[in-house]
Amino acid sequence: MLYRxxxxxxxxxxxxxxxxxIRLDRWGYYxxxxxxxxxxxxxxxxxxxNAVFVPFLIYAIAALGLNILTGxxxxxxxxxxxxxxxxxxxxxxxxxxxxxxxxxxxxLLAGGITAIVGMLFGLPSLRIKGFYLAVATxxxxxxxxWLFNKVPWFYNYxxxxxxxxxxxxxxxxxxxxxxxxxxxxxxxxxxFVLVLAWVARNxxxxxxxxxxxxxxxxxxxxxxxGVNPLTAKLSAFAASSFFVGIAxxxxxxxxxxxxxxxxxxxxxxxxxxxxxxxxxxxGSIFGSFAGAAFMVLLPVLLKNLLVGQLGWPTDLAAxxxxxxxxxxxxxxxxxxxxxxxxxxxxxxxxxxxxxxxH
Amino acid sequence: xxxxxxxSAEVFLNGLMTGVMYALVALxxxxxxxxxxxxxxxxxxxxxxxxxxxxxxxxxxxxxxxxINAIFGTHVENFGWNVPSVLAIILTAGVMVLLxxxxxxxxxxxxxxxxxxxxxxxxxGLAYFLExxxxxxxxxxxxTLDVGLPQGISDTVEAVxxxxxxxxxxxxxxxxxxxxxxxxxxxxxxxxxxxxxxxxAMRAVADDHQAALSVGISLRFIWVMVWSIAGxxxxxxxxxxxxxxxxxxxxxxxxxxxxxxxxLGGFTSIPGAIVGGLIIGVGEKxxxxxxxxxxxxxxxxWFAYVLALLFLVFRPQGLFGERIxxxx
Numbered sequence: 075m076l077y078r079x080x081x082x083x084x085x086x087x088x089x090x091x092x093x094x095x096i097r098l099d100r101w102g103y104y105x106x107x108x109x110x111x112x113x114x115x116x117x118x119x120x121x122x123x124n125a126v127f128v129p130f131l132i133y134a135i136a137a138l139g140l141n142i143l144t145g146x147x148x149x150x151x152x153x154x155x156x157x158x159x160x161x162x163x164x165x166x167x168x169x170x171x172x173x174x175x176x177x178x179x180x181x182l183l184a185g186g187i188t189a190i191v192g193m194l195f196g197l198p199s200l201r202i203k204g205f206y207l208a209v210a211t212x213x214x215x216x217x218x219x220w221l222f223n224k225v226p227w228f229y230n231y232x233x234x235x236x237x238x239x240x241x242x243x244x245x246x247x248x249x250x251x252x253x254x255x256x257x258x259x260x261x262x263x264x265x266f267v268l269v270l271a272w273v274a275r276n277x278x279x280x281x282x283x284x285x286x287x288x289x290x291x292x293x294x295x296x297x298x299x300g301v302n303p304l305t306a307k308l309s310a311f312a313a314s315s316f317f318v319g320i321a322x323x324x325x326x327x328x329x330x331x332x333x334x335x336x337x338x339x340x341x342x343x344x345x346x347x348x349x350x351x352x353x354x355x356x357g358s359i360f361g362s363f364a365g366a367a368f369m370v371l372l373p374v375l376l377k378n379l380l381v382g383q384l385g386w387p388t389d390l391a392a393x394x395x396x397x398x399x400x401x402x403x404x405x406x407x408x409x410x411x412x413x414x415x416x417x418x419x420x421x422x423x424x425x426x427x428x429x430x431x432h
Numbered sequence: 433x434x435x436x437x438x439x440s441a442e443v444f445l446n447g448l449m450t451g452v453m454y455a456l457v458a459l460x461x462x463x464x465x466x467x468x469x470x471x472x473x474x475x476x477x478x479x480x481x482x483x484x485x486x487x488x489x490x491x492x493x494x495x496x497x498x499x500i501n502a503i504f505g506t507h508v509e510n511f512g513w514n515v516p517s518v519l520a521i522i523l524t525a526g527v528m529v530l531l532x533x534x535x536x537x538x539x540x541x542x543x544x545x546x547x548x549x550x551x552x553x554x555x556x557g558l559a560y561f562l563e564x565x566x567x568x569x570x571x572x573x574x575x576t577l578d579v580g581l582p583q584g585i586s587d588t589v590e591a592v593x594x595x596x597x598x599x600x601x602x603x604x605x606x607x608x609x610x611x612x613x614x615x616x617x618x619x620x621x622x623x624x625x626x627x628x629x630x631x632x633a634m635r636a637v638a639d640d641h642q643a644a645l646s647v648g649i650s651l652r653f654i655w656v657m658v659w660s661i662a663g664x665x666x667x668x669x670x671x672x673x674x675x676x677x678x679x680x681x682x683x684x685x686x687x688x689x690x691x692x693x694x695x696l697g698g699f700t701s702i703p704g705a706i707v708g709g710l711i712i713g714v715g716e717k718x719x720x721x722x723x724x725x726x727x728x729x730x731x732x733x734w735f736a737y738v739l740a741l742l743f744l745v746f747r748p749q750g751l752f753g754e755r756i757x758x759x760x
Contacts, residue, residue, distance in 0.1 A: 077698060093457050096449070105496045124707045150549055150552075150553075153505065155684045163492075170451075189721075197745075198741055198744060198745050201742050201744065201745050201748055202745070202748050204548060204549055204554045205548065205549060206695060207741070208549075208552065209691045209692065209694075209695055210690065210695075210737075210740070210741045210744060211738075212691065212737050213692075213734065213737035213738050213741040215435070216733050216738065217734040217738055219733075220730060220733050220734050224727065224730065248744060274623050275548050313684070335517035341685075341688070345556065345560075347718070348553070348556070349557075352553055352632075384501075386502040387498065387502065389498075389567075390499065390502055390568065393563065393567040393572065394562045394568060395564070396560050396561070396563055396564025396567070397560075397561050397564035397565050397568065399557075399560055399561075400558060400559070400560030400563070400564060401557070401561050402557070402559025403553070403554070403556065403557025403560065404538075404539055404554050404557040404558060404561065407543065407546075407550055407553060407557065408539070408542040408543060408554075411546070411550060
């Protein structure tokens with residue numbers, strides 16, 4: 075009854091083209107922001123930060139990145155884990171080489187380095203398409219993980235082959251290292267998410283986003299109407315890898331603290347992020363968040379339910395989780411290929427008319 | 433220098449044998465891709481599942497034993513019998529046919545006409561499901577598989593080469609058997625697709641779905657059949673790899689290795705799968721032997737993919753694949 079566009083008059087193109095054209099949506103968004111920034115940091119504890127909020131925020135960035143590449147530009151990538159590893163190792167090298175410079179700059183630079191690597195591995199996309207490309211990106215995944223495993227320079231010749239994040243501060247609060255408090259972890263991730271989601275939204279609705287979508291829908295037709303496939307595809311790879319690199323950098327430095335490349339950034343990570351965008355919705359910013367939330371919450375819920383409530387062994391719960399995730403992927407592809415985002419949009423469509431049928 | 437050459441020759445031979453194993457997995461991919469246009473990522477997990485089922489039936493394990501024990505608080509362990517290998521293989525083949533029917537009914541039927549990439553992602557979901565299902569059904573511990581295939585170093589090859597070259601080559605007897613079985617399998621598949629009614633129908637479907645439908649070929653039957661055959665190929669591959677390195681999760685990663693094999697050989701060609709498998713097998717072994725020590729080893733993890741990637745840039749359809757024609 076309240077959810078109406080009637081009476082919400084737009085007086086200019088800017089107002090008409092805004093992200094949340096309906097007043098209630100706008101308010102909802104502002105309230106969500108206010109809760110995220112002003113309420114959650116005071117309530118959050120270590121369990122909630124480590125189990126839910128921090129991984130959700132970090133994976134949301136990764137999902138945004140992959141969604142730019144796969145959802146908007148139509149280039150399927152199975153190399154997300156490898157690109158996250160590039161971000162993680164880049165930020166590690168920068169943190170240890172230039173300890174005086176702010177970590178925020180390091181993380182951004184790590185994203186930039188990943189963007190360059192991503193463009194390099196994106197070059198074959200000019201020749202090959204579809205799942206040929208998907209398999210080609212596996213080369214990035216396996217080669218990068220091998221590289222970080224075998225070249226000691228990347229992990230500063232540490233005996234264990236692991237990388238460990240030293241303590242760094244932002245505005246006087248530790249955000250990496252063992253002494254980091256839960257609110258600090260949460261807030262640094264939240265800051266990156268807010269900025270990057272804004273960037274992603276504006277990239278995808280501007281010129282570059284339209285070029286990507288044209289390439290996705292039909293590349294030959296796009297080329298004929300004047301979209302340069304070289305720049306469009308490579309810019310998609312660059313933007314996507316930038317996001318994914320930042321997610322990798324945050325995952326290592328803020329969330330994990332220490333990482334071993336094969337374990338933290340293996341092929342399973344690539345699939346995890348791919349599943350997030352399939353379940354959340356291909357080609358949707360909201361979908362990236364919804365998918366990340368879903369895939370982060372599902373294991374937590376299942377573990378609480380099966381292990382905590384029913385007392386089943388942990389490994390059994392893990393296997394059942396695999397089954398459920400696999401079945402959900404198939405189910406979503408059959409029932410709703412556009413994912414949670416589409417379900418959300420349908421709900422809103424219905425709400426506009428509710429409670430009157432016409 | 434001459435030593436190096438002889439070693440290389442041995443590595444080359446071993447590479448050929450590994451290549452045969454890759455080709456076995458790749459074969460399953462090609463069959464399904466040709467008949468239904470589905471790029472079946474789950475092929476490797478199907479091999480794992482087949483091997484798990486085979487071991488489970490052989491050793492008389494109770495299916496879902498962990499789940500049953502967890503729900504009812506019982507302590508069931510085993511049926512307490514051992515099934516002979518041949519019977520177990522036949523039963524497992526039956527399970528794979530059942531699986532094919534279920535996959536067709538529950539998944540493929542609902543995805544007809546979707547884009548190839550959607551189907552590909554659906555098979556990734558299928559792979560996850562099957563992996564979890566296999567673990568829940570049979571347990572996740574590493575199992576040894578023994579169906580009576582000969583193992584160990586072949587004395588004959590060693591003696592013969594020692595006589596000819598003056599140096600005995602080490603070649604696993606299992607690898608030799610795998611090559612023979614693979615050859616028989618390929619010959620059987622070719623004969624099946626050339627000389628039987630169902631085989632001709634399968635080729636017709638591969639050629640053109642619409643035309644095949646219009647002459648009265650049941651698409652659904654053909655799909656079930658193709659997935660069953662692929663399940664059988666997966667079973668053979670699972671037996672080989674399972675005997676070689678134990679039945680464990682890493683078995684399904686071999687499927688990933690089959691992807692560059694396919695890209696090299698072309699997705700639509702059975703000879704391509706074999707040649708691609710051999711090239712990758714030999715290539716990665718020789719690369720590891722020559723270049724590996726210089727860069728820290730374990731290059732086998734990525735060599736195949738990078739080779740395929742470089743190759744694709746110059747020949748996107750693979751060695752034997754049909755030329756990709758794009759229409760607007």
